[in-house]
Amino acid sequence: MSRKSSSVWGVRGKNAQQTEAITALMSVEIDLVVLVGKAGSGKTLLALASGLEQVVESKTYNKIIFTRAPIAVGSDLGFLPGTVDDKMLPWCGALLDNLEYLNVDSKDVARYISFAAMQHMRGRSLTSRYVIIDEVQNISKDELKVLLTRAGEGSKFVCLGDPYQIDNKKLSIETNGLQHLISRAKDCQFIQVIELPEGVRSRLCSWSADSL
Numbered sequence: 658m659s660r661k662s663s664s665v666w667g668v669r670g671k672n673a674q675q676t677e678a679i680t681a682l683m684s685v686e687i688d689l690v691v692l693v694g695k696a697g698s699g700k701t702l703l704a705l706a707s708g709l710e711q712v713v714e715s716k717t718y719n720k721i722i723f724t725r726a727p728i729a730v731g732s733d734l735g736f737l738p739g740t741v742d743d744k745m746l747p748w749c750g751a752l753l754d755n756l757e758y759l760n761v762d763s764k765d766v767a768r769y770i771s772f773a774a775m776q777h778m779r780g781r782s783l784t785s786r787y788v789i790i791d792e793v794q795n796i797s798k799d800e801l802k803v804l805l806t807r808a809g810e811g812s813k814f815v816c817l818g819d820p821y822q823i824d825n826k827k828l829s830i831e832t833n834g835l836q837h838l839i840s841r842a843k844d845c846q847f848i849q850v851i852e853l854p855e856g857v858r859s860r861l862c863s864w865s866a867d868s869l
Contacts, residue, residue, distance in 0.1 A: 663676065663679070664679075665679055665682070665683060665703075665706045665707045665709075665710040666706035666707070666709045666710045666714075666759055667706070667759070667760075668702060668703065668706040668759070670703075671699070671855075671857045672853075672855055672857070674851060674852065674853045674854065674855070675699055675703060675853060675857075677851055678690070678692055678699075678703050678851045678853065679703060679707060681849040681851060682703060682704065682707035682708075682813075682815065683707055683710070683711070685717065685813075686847065687813070687847055687848070687849050688808070688812075688813060688814065688847040688848065689805070689813070689814045689815070689816065689842070689847065689848040689849075690704075690813075690814075690815045690816070690848075690849050690851070691793075691815075691816045691818075691835075691838060691839065691842065691848065691849070691850040691851070692704065692815065692816070692817050692818075692851055692853060693818060693819070693820065693835070693839065693850065693851070693852045693853065694819060694852060694853030694854065695819050695821065695822075695854075695856060695866040695867075696819065696822065696856065696858070696862060696865075696866045697856035697857060697858030697859065697862035697863060697866060698853035698854070698855060698856055698857065698858075699853055699857050699858075700817040700818075700853060701751045701752060701755050701789075701791065701817060702755050702758065702759075704789050704815045704817060705721070705752065705755050705756065705759065705789070706755075706759060707815075708721040708787040708789065708815070709721070709759065709761065709769060711787060711813075712769055712787060713769060717787075718785050718786055718787040718811070718812070718813065719785045719786060720769065720770065720771055720786055720787070721769055721770045721771070721786075721787045721788075721789065722770075722771050722772075722773050722783065722786050722787070722788045722789070723749065723752055723770055723771070723772055723773065723788075723789045723791065724772070724773040724774065724775050724778065724788070724789070724790055724791070724804070725749070725775070725790065725791035725792045725795075726775055726792055726795040726796045726800070726825065727774075727775070749772060751791065752770075752789075752791070756770075775796070775800065775804065778803060778804055778807055779803050781807050782807065782809045783807045783808060783809050783812050784809035784810055784811055784812060785809070785810070785811040785812060786809075786812045786813075787812070787813050787815070788804075788807075788808075788812060788813070788814045788815065789815045789817065790804055790814065790815070790816045790817065791817045791818075792817070792818055792824075793816045793817060793818035793833075793834050793835040793838065794818040794819060794820050794822065794823050794825075794828070794833045794834070794835040794836070795818075795823060795824055795825040795828065795833070796825070796828075796833070796834045797827070797828060797832070797833070797834055798832075798833075798834045798837035798838075800834060801816075801834035801835075801837070801838060816835065816838060818833075818835040820833065820835055820836055
C-alpha cells in the first residue's frame, strides 16, 4: 500500500517536487527512487529523512546503507588508512551535514547507518535495507548495474545525482550511469524518477549552481 506523508523526520516538502519525492520515498510500492537535481535541491536531505523515518520509526527497513563513488573534485586525497568507515567518511560530508541538520546524535549514527565502499559491493545481497547511492552521475552504467543487482527482498534503493556535475573524467553527460538509468526507467512501474528543479539551500547556493 502506498503511504503518503507531508512530513518525514520533521522535514516537509518545500515545493511540489519535494512533496512528490517524499511520497515516493515513503511508498513500499516503489523499489527505486531516482532524485535528480542541482546542488541544494534537497536530494540528500529528503532521502536521508525518509530513510530514518522508515528505519527508526516504522521499522520498514533494518538499516540505511550509504555508498558513493570516491571521485574527488580537484586533486585526490590519495590513500586513506583505517577501516571501511574511516575510508568512506571523507566522501560522506553531505550525509554527515544532513544528519547534523536532522539532529541525529553522532553516537546513534552507527545504529542506523552503514557506510559501504562501492568497490566491495559485488556479491552482496541486501535484504530489508534502505540503500542510498549518491553522486550516480560519477559512476558508469556497469558500476550502477552491480549496485542495483544487490537488491534483495524488501529493500529500497534511492539514487541521487546531478547530470551537470560530473567529476569522473571518464564519463560524459551522455555516458554516465545516472543518465542511463533515467533513460531505461521510463516504463517501469516500480521505479520513479523525480526532478528537483529548485535550489532551496540558500540564495547563494542557487545563484552559484545557475550562474557559475
